[in-house]
Amino acid sequence: MAARDYGQYCGVTQALELVGERWALLIVRDLLVGPRRYSELASGLHRIPSNILAARLKELQAAGVIRRIPRSRVIVYELTAYGRELEPIVLGLSAWGFKAMDSPRPEQIVTPDSMTISLRTAFRPDAAAALPPTSYTGSFGPAQLHIAVDGPALGVQRGGGPADLVFASDAQIRTLLTGELDSVRVLSGDPRLLDRFAATFRLAA
Amino acid sequence: MAARDYGQYCGVTQALELVGERWALLIVRDLLVGPRRYSELASGLHRIPSNILAARLKELQAAGVIRRIPRSRVIVYELTAYGRELEPIVLGLSAWGFKAMDSPRPEQIVTPDSMTISLRTAFRPDAAAALPPTSYTGSFGPAQLHIAVDGPALGVQRGGGPADLVFASDAQIRTLLTGELDSVRVLSGDPRLLDRFAATFRLAA
DNA sequence: CGGGATCCCTTAGGATACTG
DNA sequence: CAGTATCCTAAGGGATCCCG
Numbered sequence: 001m002a003a004r005d006y007g008q009y010c011g012v013t014q015a016l017e018l019v020g021e022r023w024a025l026l027i028v029r030d031l032l033v034g035p036r037r038y039s040e041l042a043s044g045l046h047r048i049p050s051n052i053l054a055a056r057l058k059e060l061q062a063a064g065v066i067r068r069i070p071r072s073r074v075i076v077y078e079l080t081a082y083g084r085e086l087e088p089i090v091l092g093l094s095a096w097g098f099k100a101m102d103s104p105r106p107e108q109i110v111t112p113d114s115m116t117i118s119l120r121t122a123f124r125p126d127a128a129a130a131l132p133p134t135s136y137t138g139s140f141g142p143a144q145l146h147i148a149v150d151g152p153a154l155g156v157q158r159g160g161g162p163a164d165l166v167f168a169s170d171a172q173i174r175t176l177l178t179g180e181l182d183s184v185r186v187l188s189g190d191p192r193l194l195d196r197f198a199a200t201f202r203l204a205a
Numbered sequence: 206m207a208a209r210d211y212g213q214y215c216g217v218t219q220a221l222e223l224v225g226e227r228w229a230l231l232i233v234r235d236l237l238v239g240p241r242r243y244s245e246l247a248s249g250l251h252r253i254p255s256n257i258l259a260a261r262l263k264e265l266q267a268a269g270v271i272r273r274i275p276r277s278r279v280i281v282y283e284l285t286a287y288g289r290e291l292e293p294i295v296l297g298l299s300a301w302g303f304k305a306m307d308s309p310r311p312e313q314i315v316t317p318d319s320m321t322i323s324l325r326t327a328f329r330p331d332a333a334a335a336l337p338p339t340s341y342t343g344s345f346g347p348a349q350l351h352i353a354v355d356g357p358a359l360g361v362q363r364g365g366g367p368a369d370l371v372f373a374s375d376a377q378i379r380t381l382l383t384g385e386l387d388s389v390r391v392l393s394g395d396p397r398l399l400d401r402f403a404a405t406f407r408l409a410a
Numbered sequence: 411c412g413g414g415a416t417c418c419c420t421t422a423g424g425a426t427a428c429t430g
Numbered sequence: 431c432a433g434t435a436t437c438c439t440a441a442g443g444g445a446t447c448c449c450g
Contacts, residue, residue: 004227004423004424004440004441006231006250006252007251007252007312007313007314008313008314008315008316008319009306009309009310009313009314009315009319009378009379010234010299010302010315010316010319010320010322010323011298011299011300011301011302011303011306011322011323011326011408012230012231012234012295012298012299012302012319012322013231013302013319014302014303014305014306015298015299015301015302015305016230016231016298016302018302018305020225020227020230021441022209022225022441022442023442025217025221025225026211026217026218026221029215029217037412037413038412038413038414039411039412039413042413045211046212047211047212047443048443049442049443049444049445050413050414050415050444050445051414051415051416051442051443051444052441052442052443053414054413054414054415055441055442063305064305073412074412074413075412075413082304082305085301085304086301088297089294089297089298089301090217092293092294092297093216093217093220093221093294094215094216094217094220095216096216096220096290096291096294097215097216097217097218097219097220097221097223098216098219099287099290100219100220100223100268100269100287101214101216101219104214105214107212108212108213108214109212109213109214110213110214110215111213111215114213114214114215114217114218115215117215117216117217118215118216121216173214174214203216209421209422209442209443226422227422227423228423242431242432243431243432243433244431244432247432252424253424254423254424254425254426255425255426255432255433255434256423256424256425256433256434256435256436257422257423257424258433259432259433259434260422260423262433278431279431279432280431280432280433
C-alpha cells in the first residue's frame, strides 16, 4: 500500500505508482501466462521474499491489476482486464531487455513462465502464418514446454509430450532465439524443422 | 550501480535491472522530449533527491541508455539510440496509467516535459492526417506549449507564440484529453478549432 | 501443505546541506 | 551549475514461524 508517489499528474507516474515497485511487473509477467497460486508465483520468482510477494499481491489487487480467486481449496491470482492490457508493455520490455543480454550467468535460472514470455516476445506471426502448423517440445534447462504454432496463433503449455520436433537447448535461450542453433540437440523429429523454428521465433541480437 | 538483480535469465528482468529502479523511467521520459541538463531534470522531477538523480544518471550511462555530453560550459544528457527504443514502452505506460487516473490532486504538478509526453501519447496520427495543418498554443497550468500538427506529424515546443488557436486549460489535462472541453478558455482564434484539437488528441477514459 | 504473517538486519531512498 | 556528503527513515531481503 506504500505507493510512494511522484507528485506529478502524468500517466507515466501513475503507471509507475501502480506497477513500478520492485517485483510487481514480474508478477504481472507470470500471470500473463495464466492464473497462478501463491506458491507458484513464489517459486517462479524464486528470490522474492514472502512478505514482499504478499505485499505486492495486495497492492496489485488494490490497483485493479489482479484479482484473488478462491477456487475450491486453493487460491489463485489472475490478471483483470486492465492488468492484461500490460501485455504489450511487458513484451516490449522483454524485447528491449534481450538486446542488452549476453550469455546467461551460472546463477541465472530460466522458469517455464519466463520462457513462455520469451517465446511470445520472439514469435513472428507473419512468418508463422506462411508455414504449416507445427508442434515443438523444447527443454530449456529445467523448463520444458510444448509449443504449438498454427498459422499466426501461438500456444505454449508447460510440460512435454509428443511433437513434430523434440529438442533440448540447455538454457541457451539466447542463442536459440537469435538463430544460432548449433547448441541445440534434436531428440526426435526431422532436424530440418529447426530452421522452421528459427524462422518462427526471432529476437534481434 | 546497485542493480540488484533478479537472478533470472529473462528479457523482462534484464530490462527492469536497467531501467526498473525508482525514477529511472521518468528520467527517460523527460529525455524523450529532448536533451536536458542536470538542473532541468532536477526541476522537472521536482521531488527527486539530488543524490538519487546523480546515481540514476550514472546507472543509466553504464547501461547504455543515456549519454553525458559536455557542451561548451554546460553538460547535457541525452538518450542513446538504445534508450530511444524505450519510447513505445514509455508511451504505453502513459496511456495505461491515464486510464487509472482521476482528477489531479492539489499537490500534483504538471511539467512541460510530462505534458509533452501526454500529448504524444494522445496524438492520433490517422485522425490528424485527415485535417488541415493547425497550430495551437496551450497553457496547462504552469506549462505552456506550442503544438504544431501537420498531417501525421506532431511537433511540441516549450513556450507560447502565435498560433491558430490559443487556449488555457488550468491543469485539467485529463478533461482536455478525454474530450471534455468545457473548462478550456479560448484566448484567441476560432473556438471551433477546439473540436479539431479534440479529434487530434484523445485518450481513453 | 498452501498461504501467508512476523522478526531482524541490511541497504536503498528521502531530506537537507555543502562544495568545486 | 553540477554534482557530493551526511544523516535518517522506510523498503527490501532472509529466515522462521504460524494457522486453517
